[in-house]
Amino acid sequence: MSTPVFPFSAVVGHPDLRLALLLNAVHPGIGGVLVRGEKGTAKSTIVRALAALLPEQQVAEGCRFRCDATAPDPACPDGPHRSDDEHSVALRTERAPLVELPVGATEDRLVGSLDLERVLQEGTSAFRPGLLAQAHRGVLYVDEVNLLPDHLVDSLLDAAAMGRVHVERDGVSVTHAARFLLVGTMNPEEGELRPQLLDRFGLAVEVRAARDVDTRVEVVRRRMAYEADPAGFAAQWADAERETAEAIAAAQQKLPAVELPDAELRRIAAVCAAFEVDGMRADLVIANASRAHAALRGASVVEEEDVRVAARLALPHRRRRDPFDEPGIDEQALEEALDQAGPPDDPEPPQPPDSPDGGGAPPPSGASGQSGAERPAGDGPGRAAPPPGEPFRARLLRVPGLGEGAPGRRSRARTDSGRVVRATTSAPRRAGDLHLPATVAAAAGRGRTGGRLTLTAADLRGAVREGREGNLVLFVVDASGSMAARKRMSAVTGAVLSLLRDAYQRRDKVGLVTFRAAGAEVALPPTSSVPAAQARLAHLRTGGRTPLADGLLRARTVLQVERLRDPRRRPLLVVLTDGRATVAARPGGDPVRDACRAARLLAADGVATVVVDCESGPVRLGLAAQIAEAAQGALVGIGELSADRVAGIVHAAWAA
Missing domain, CATH: 1.10.8.80 (Magnesium chelatase subunit I, C-Terminal domain)
Structure with a gap:
């Protein structure tokens, strides 16, 4: 006997989340729920509890697509299911399914693919349903939806919106019903969804752990009671669960009217x-x-x-x-x-709320939305940096070569999805990896047997695919006195802010190292939360000497640690400095030579580097160019650091 799930009615708090789930249970056409919140807030517990409340279903026996036996889908690939005589269709009664989509799922697993085993054994083209078919008339739960590749998110949101799945691939053409309650959860600290994907979730809810002591005590008390006796705890809430289930069923019946x-x-x-x-x-x-x-x-x-x-x-x-x-x-x-919102004959249309962002109160001071009274981490002597310059739309800045990194939208990479670039003699691991033309060609090369083309395991050819990866973009910003001129620092921070926006869209990790006065500081360890980087940038302090070598060495340490944590994510180092190093990395050392030595260490590590030369004035020493040469990277001049050209110049430097 399976262990009963934690009762929906026993969950403490989260009224908005529970209501949003109930509304979608009544009307799945709403488009699902996106749950944003910190870890450990019972998100998955509530979703599993809701699935247990959904009414039992009658499913056509033998249907892999879970057709409703009382109203079968006329276009079901396993049909037709006869409905003129209720006794002519074998039925099975089962609970609504709860299907979980793992972060590492492939497109084949999600939408379905060619059944390679049947192709080889029977010589017929057959379709193997995916998770979307299994979730029909149930709940599809996607944990960490913000970490899924965009093409997978697009596919599941398309299915949720249309209620059907269309598959055209690997020589199969299939369409089937897929109506489900979609629930996606995400921790914003691990990265955001693109606005286009956010919009396609019907409802969204923010969840946070309660700060009230009594509420937290009750959460722990109930959880301990459930773990000690799951069946007994569930029995205590049986009446409340039954009332909720009956309310869902009654609302489903009432909805059309x-x-x-x-x-x-x-x-x-x-x-x-x-x-x-x-x-x-x-x-x-x-x-x-x-x-x-x-x-x-x-x-x-x-x-x-x-x-x-x-x-x-x-x-x-x-x-x-x-x-x-x-x-x-x-x-x-x-x-x-x-x-x-007046009556139909009201001649005056409703006016937008007073504040620029649609709220009733003015936005907080500062670009980060934080109160001016708050002190950022690492705040110390020095002047506050001026507001960033006007942001602009950044063009592609990428790491050269071919990587094998996390899914993203920046640099070229070998991926499990994307366009097919060539075939390989290695056997495919799954149907989606099969290079069908090359496989047929290999079989044809052996000739025909009895007038028929035969296929063996030795003929199988795999497909090599190429897509895009996300990178780690680490900004190293010179905040010393020589950079502190208001106009110059405003342009620098404006450029970084624009590139941060680009990093958000391309699903990169970002980090921020600043150096000034006595040393370098990791203002923001590598994170997928790009807004956090923007918040730290807004509180940048300037002034003091220029420990450029320390800044580069600190960046190297950050990259070395991150390489151990996330070895497939290739780094891109963006250094913004005038190159006028005044602090050596060691006693008695030469500041510029030490900076060049640090840059050569980065080059030896294989780090792709872009140096943005922020030097200005009538006398120019060209020290930033020495740093770029030592790092074997690209150089961008300060005169080219305009609001509409800097990112394009960086891209052009790499393409040269």
């Missing part, structure tokens, strides 16, 4: 217009979620409160047009937008 009046539809449109969300998906999500909320409370008509609840869950993640925008929604601004 729930009416959305024109007045509330206008209110939805007005709120979305007031918050200036892109596209129309937000309007549709709020409409669907409003109807689900009304059905869940037993009403037959959508009212203002239903719209309010739906908007509060559907809008926060759609307001983030930029990776550095703060998540969330201002409750007062939402109330104002709802109140300003």
Whole structure:
């Protein structure tokens, strides 16, 4: 007998998450739930508990795509399932499935692929269903969705939006139903989803561990009780679980009859217009979620409160047009937008909330959104850096060569997905790795047997694929006195900020090393949280001498440690300095020679380096060029550090 899951009703706190899951259980067409939050907040526990509450289902016996036996899919690849006589279709009753998509899943595993075993044994083209087929009419749970390759996220979101999967690959053409409750979880500290992918999740919820002592005590008490006697604990909550399950089933039955009046539809449109969300998906999500909320409370008509609840869950993640925008929604601004949604004959359209970011209060001071009273880590003597210059859209900056790194969108790499560039004589590990033309050619080269082309294991050829990888972009910023001129430092920090935005879009890790006065400091260890790097950059201190060698050596240490942690992620070092080193790495040493020696060590480590020469004025020593030459890297002049050209110049330097 299997151990019962932790009861949904016994979960302490997280009311928004529980409500968002219930709304999607009633109406999967809402588009799923994205759960953002720190680790250890019971995200997976709640999802598994919800799956246990979904009504039992009648499935057509023998159907690999879990067709509803009472209303089979006419286009089911395992059909047709006869429905004119209820006794003609063998049934099985089972619970709604909970399917978990691991971070290392491939596209074949997700959408399905050619059944290579049947091809070899029977000589017929057959399709092997993927996880999307297994999740039909159930729950698809994707932990750490922000770490999945973008093409996998696109595929599962397409299926969630359309309710069907279309597979055209490996000589098979299949379409099947795939309606499921999609739940993705992510820890923002490990990297963000692109705004285009964020928008495609119906609802989004932020979860955090409670700070209230009594609440934390109750969480621990219940968890310990469950671990001591899972069956007994589940029995204590059986009545509450049954009531919740019955409420879900009743709402599912009631949903088709729930009416959305024109007045509330206008209110939805007005709120979305007031918050200036892109596209129309937000309007549709709020409409669907409003109807689900009304059905869940037993009403037959959508009212203002239903719209309010739906908007509060559907809008926060759609307001983030930029990776550095703060998540969330201002409750007062939402109330104002709802109140300003007038009747159909109101000639005045609703006005946007007062603040530039759609909230009711002015944004916090500083580019990072932190209070000016807060002191950043490592704050010390010196002047605060001026605000960054105007950001710009960065062009591609990449590591030369071919890597085998983490999925991303920057440098060339060998990947399990992507375009096929050639065939290999090695046998494929899975169907998706099969190079079909080369395999057929190998079989044809042996000739025919009895007038037929025969295929053996020796004929199999694998496909070599090439895609893009994410890199570790480590910024080394000279914050010494010679760099402290307001205009120059503003241009430097503006360039770094723009490249950080580019790193966010290309799914890189980023780190920040600064050097000034007596030494170098790791302002931000390598992280996938690009907004954290931007926050540290905003609190940069300037002034003092120039320990350039220390900055480069500290960067080398950071890269060596990161290579042990993440050996497949290739580094790109971006050094912004005027090269005027004034502090040696050792007593009695020459500062410039020590800096060049450190640069040569980086070159010996195989680190790709770009040196941005920030020297200006009538007298130029050209020391940054010496650093670039020693590092065997590219050099960009300060005169070319304009808002619309710097990243393109770096790219051109690598391409040369």
